[in-house]
């Protein structure tokens with residue numbers, strides 16, 4: 001056989017998804033005012049809003065929700081999905097697609113997700129595949145979505161009980177942050193988002209870390225000014241990381257601090273029985289303990305981190321009190337092994353040596369086991 | 374409420390999908406040799422091959438297919454889907470995802486589609502959403518896939534009987550063209566691909582147009598050297614267009630020459646009852662007739678194009694003979710109206726004034742009707 005060859009080059013995908021415009025808005029969230037008065041009301045594109053039943057029933061949302069009659073308000077539409085991770089399915093994604101298609105939305109219109117990480121991930125995934133890509137915007141309503149899920153363009157859904165197996169990279173073009181949405185969150189959801197914020201502090205922001213260290217009272221009582229500052233700093237920090245490493249070829253992986261331990265704990269506990277953030281916070285403790293054992297960090301730093309974890313009532317024991325049955329370290333390590341990207345690779349962990357001093361390392365399983373008993 | 378705002382910027386998506394490497398291979402297609410001997414056999418990534426039952430049963434494919442035992446050959450896997458447009462569904466996409474996931478494929482592996490436009494579109498769509506993006510390569514086996522579907526990164530599937538409603542832009546990183554696959558195609562499939570090649574000639578390549586004009590015998594008898602040249606020229610021409618306008622903001626739309634008429638005819642005929650290419654060829658005739666009526670082109674050009682259409686037995690009558698019932702022009706225009714991107718817009722058509730002289734124009738419905746009766 002004879003061969004000959006050449007190349008075709010492609011420019012960046014999707015005009016518009018190369019920038020996210022971020023707005024912070026203080027005070028009680030008023031989405032009716034945001035979208036139907038002032039600047040955003042001038043939007044000429046049709047808007048397909050997606051939210052979940054819990055968010056739709058929040059008191060502050062009623063003026064917005066009541067604008068829609070049978071899901072329609074002028075040229076705009078609203079779809080309300082079920083709440084929480086069980087609805088993070090391909091069926092939900094296709095429900096969004098179907099409803100938008102039935103209402104004649106084109107690829108020049110906009111999808112807008114209003115909700116936690118689940119609604120943001122689903123709406124953006126649907127937008128990214130709808131007619132090969134329609135703009136998406138977010139109004140994140142959980143602390144987790146504000147400090148983490150809304151930034152950086154990862155979209156997706158679960159599939160056959162595996163988390164985030166399918167998805168795309170498709171950043172929101174505009175994000176509207178109302179920190180006051182956080183006041184409506186149940187305690188465990190608030191605390192879960194806080195864990196990701198603390199992770200961000202440890203990784204990238206000494207000043208934020210000091211806030212966690214010194215202002216536990218304000219943070220635990222959800223002081224508005226303090227929350228605004230935390231959210232603002234986390235968005236900036238994560239934004240800067242994903243600008244440098246969008247598709248996670250390098251430093252974006254730092255964001256997984258505490259997550260390899262955390263995921264394994266979530267699995268052992270039974271998915272959904274502890275929050276993601278609680279598991280991550282525990283994982284951060286394990287990662288710091290491991291750094292201490294490797295003599296990468298001082299005892300003073302280790303003790304300080306554990307002091308902070310306790311101030312927010314996160315699990316700090318090597319074996320959390322709710323875990324039943326023996327062989328905890330073996331069970332966790334088995335899960336951590338299958339969690340790896342390549343079967344041949346060793347378990348790689350994000351190691352925190354001091355505030356903002358991070359590295360990724362392959363760690364011996366014996367050493368991992370030693371911080372799990 | 375008080376506001377403050379800033380921006381995050383993102384780099385191009387997905388390292389690797391910014392270039393397509395294209396290889397032409399003459400002679401009887403031998404995929405066993407291609408993938409398991411020589412350069413490609415050195416591939417260290419795992420390969421997930423996808424094809425359809427018709428392609429898998431081609432004689433030239435047997436040495437490749439027989440390498441797989443229960444879908445597995447060493448580290449590689451093979452999935453065989455049903456053949457043709459009825460299988461271009463989200464279920465097929467999810468079947469690919471499920472099989473790849475069950476076989477532990479990671480996002481660093483490769484999906485390889487071997488087949489016509491349906492298999493290429495499905496495999497690339499699955500790859501683009503699998504763990505947020507896994508490389509895809511193609512071995513296009515129909516003429517249509519070689520001259521059109523394999524190039525330019527449009528992926529997708531049908532949904533609830535609407536064509537290509539969901540999908541992504543996700544170019545193949547490598548393409549292997551074996552022009553000899555074309556020898557196995559049934560007459561109508563061959564002729565369908567030829568129509569898209571003729572469209573490309575009219576749009577971009579006078580030399581190719583002259584081949585269609587002068588070498589009908591060679592083309593109709595599938596002369597190997599002639600086919601190689603046609604395919605090579607079409608890949609180059611479409612490659613150059615998508616390099617300039619990847620997400621179809623401008624000139625990529627020229628590729629729709631004949632398609633607005635053609636889609637409408639396909640719908641009236643009943644989807645699947647005539648080939649896409651036959652409908653497009655008819656649509657090209659209508660577009661040229663319209664240009665002639667608008668006095669955009671000479672009668673000589675019009676007559677020449679119709680001469681060519683006839684040489685390949687494409688429909689040239691204003692109302693094709695197989696169409697039943699009256700009111701043809703009204704039915705077509707109604708469909709063309711809903712085919713538009715925006716309900717408010719007029720019907721826009723690609724107009725061909727001479728070989729490679731193209732423009733897009735809003736056309737009065739009365740004028741459109743006049744070429745449909």
Ligand SMILES: NC(=O)c1ccc[n+]([C@@H]2O[C@H](COP(=O)([O-])OP(=O)(O)OC[C@H]3O[C@@H](n4cnc5c(N)ncnc54)[C@H](O)[C@@H]3O)[C@@H](O)[C@H]2O)c1
Pocket residue numbers: 052053054055058083084085088115116117118119121141142143144145148149150151152153154155164181182184185186189192
């Ligand atoms: N895309 C990313 O980069 C990224 C990053 C981290 C997490 N995630 C994803 O985010 C999801 C978790 O996010 P989450 O915790 O926000 O989940 P969620 O969206 O399910 O929200 C948690 C619960 O809080 C409710 N809720 C939302 N806003 C509320 C409010 N203001 N007051 C009261 N209740 C409210 C929701 O209805 C839900 O029941 C996971 O699926 C995870 O995979 C994505």
Ligand SMILES: NC(=O)c1ccc[n+]([C@@H]2O[C@H](COP(=O)([O-])OP(=O)(O)OC[C@H]3O[C@@H](n4cnc5c(N)ncnc54)[C@H](O)[C@@H]3O)[C@@H](O)[C@H]2O)c1
Pocket residue numbers: 425426427428431456457458461488489490491492494514515516517518521522523524525526527528537554555557558559562565
């Ligand atoms: N992505 C794009 O840019 C793009 C462009 C044009 C068309 N398309 C899509 O391509 C599809 C049509 O492509 P197609 O006509 O190749 O369809 P197809 O893949 O269904 O192939 C047509 C038939 O030919 C069979 N076949 C394939 N190779 C063969 C061979 N060598 N010998 C004998 N039979 C063979 C197939 O099994 C199928 O039954 C449509 O779904 C269309 O939307 C995509």
